[in-house]
Amino acid sequence: MPQPIYRIENLVHRYNSQPVLVVDRLEIEPASILGLVGPNGSGKSTLLKLMAFILRPTEGQILFDGMPAAPFDESVRFQVTLLTQEPYLMKRTVFKNIAYGLKVRGDRENWTKPVRDALAMVGLDPNTFSRRQWDELSGGEAQRVAMAARLVLRPRVLLLDEPTTSVDAASSELIRAASLRARSEWGTTLVIASHDREWLYDVCDEVIHLFKGKPAGTGRSNMIFGPWIPEDNGLCYKLLGDGRRLTVSAPPNADATAFIDPADIRILGKGEETATANTVSVDGTVTRLSLERQSGDLFADVRAGSLTLIVRVAESHLAAMTLHRGWPVTLAYRPDSIRWQ
């Protein structure tokens, strides 16, 4: 088994003495793709900045290639690069922005070819864009130039912090394609933080959920935020709109976050009772079916009012071919299977 490119041990990072990220242990294999999902403020960006050696952790250490590393260390300076959410460029031409990384590496060779190749990789015509100033680009173009500035370095690790959030669909697709090409052509390790779970589930070897600064499990999961309203029977519910309710076990507090494993939710068959002992149900509509690359499992996204629940599709449904997009379904689950944080 190859040595992990990253090993994070007992990492704690604090802002103003408040812990914002706590990771006991995390290992990332070379040339793998790791996804990070979680709500805003869950610590994704902080983790990526720590992994990019831009921040120094308050406690614990990050081992790169088995060696402890810190910001500006020669062992990591030219190995890891981070693309942030906002398309930020220096006040220079596109060419100089892309060539900057080569320049700081002391690369004296002709930069024209690598810069042109990097621009082409993100779908920008080198003849048109090379001489443009930083303020003569649209948001999507600026983010693609920023991506090209990373790709020209052929990094061993490319960290992407919600790289497609503030760009149009076409730019988003080009950035995604370019990042995957970096992995396939150069064996670049990718760590991607994104709210686009489907993309992550589709391309990642592993997806980690971050919640309130801590890893809260891997793979597909339903993370449902409060507030929760108590019922008379000791259970609680959340209003989903259209008169629907999501019933849950008693949360530790009214604003707690519920986690429901997609495997714990069942799509009821025709004629099955909507609720039996210890189970509750909610009606919804299938909006998407997707296949998980690693496990081969099929998952359905079911829209129930304002909430979309991910459900692992049972083999019986697969065999009967009873699921289609737009199909109304009833979901059943046991409230006591819900985890709280």
Next chain:
Amino acid sequence: MDFILAGFIEAIRLLFGGDSQTWSAVAATVKVSSGSMVASLILGIPLGFVLGYFDFPAKRQARLLVDTALALPTVFIGLVVYAFISNRGPLGEMGLLFTLPGIAIGQTILALPVVTALSATAVESMDRHLRTLLISLGASRRQLLLSSLWEVRYGVLAAGLTAYGRVMTEVGISMMVGGNIKWHTRTITTAIALETGKGMFATGIALGLVLIAIAFSVNVCLSFLRKK
């Protein structure tokens, strides 16, 4: 009103006729302001960067001190410098009183807070993403510092221009420390003060026009650089 018009006409004659007294004052002004600007930029830009970029204890107090120094009256600076470089002062042996280097020292003290404070403001307004960008592209500490400074070059340029404006137009330091000695330490501003006192408006207006012309030329050069 006639004497003002006559002053303008005389001004043109003095300037284009190559009046040696006028050009002596122009030369003294350019020498002394160039010296003080070079010194204040060399000291002020790094100080401004430190003040704007880093967090350190007593940073707020340091900033307050620099901002207060922006309002230092030129006559007060002249007085302090005079006290230090006069024969009785601690630097009296250096013989700087009534010399151009003496004026340059005073003008450096005048320009330094302007360069420092405005550079610090420019650095503070630097996008927070710049540091992340530069480190993630592999910049070393030194490259980070230089590239950050390059990114705020227009702000630093504005700081330099503002300081240059103060240095060029001050009278108090030049008068007190330089002594307004003809052919020697007479600058444009002290000459204007003297000539106006003598009722020689034409020379005063001529020198004023030269001052504006120099300021205009400097700004034109810098705006050309900025475009590039």
